[in-house]
Amino acid sequence: MTLLIGVSLVFGALALYPQILPVFEWATPVVLVFWGTSRFYFFEVDDSLTSAGGCLLLLGGFTLAAYRFVPMDDLTGAVAHLIPAIGIFVELFANHHRDHD
Incomplete structure (x- = not known):
């Protein structure tokens, strides 16, 4: 229910204020950079x-920010989207091992 309400609010905001779309487009790369930086702040480089x-x-x-900033071909765009997916998978895998150690 929370997810449905959140998605509805995002689409409602985009419908009422279409000029807010760049904020949502750039939020993903910024969140990924902050998330990656927080891994070094909280867990240092021990693991x-x-x-x-x-x-x-x-x-x-x-890479996702560069993809949004500079037009790229299909293969480069696929790699730009694949790197964050691999990073999220590795972080989830690392989180699983931190919890079980």
């Missing part, structure tokens, strides 16, 4: 899996 996840999240945020 190599967490460091790899943080680096991939940072790289994914920058």
Whole structure:
């Protein structure tokens, strides 16, 4: 129910204020960069899996921002979307191992 209300609010805001669309487009890369940076702030570089996840999240945020800023072909766009997905997977995997150790 919460997800449905949140999605409805986002689409409602986009319908009423279409000029807010760039904010939503740029929110994803910014969140990925902050998430990757927080991995180094909270867990430092002691765990190599967490460091790899943080680096991939940072790289994914920058590549996604570059994809939004500079027009790219289809293959480069696919790689720009694949890096954040791999970074999220590695971070979830690292989180799983932190919880079980």
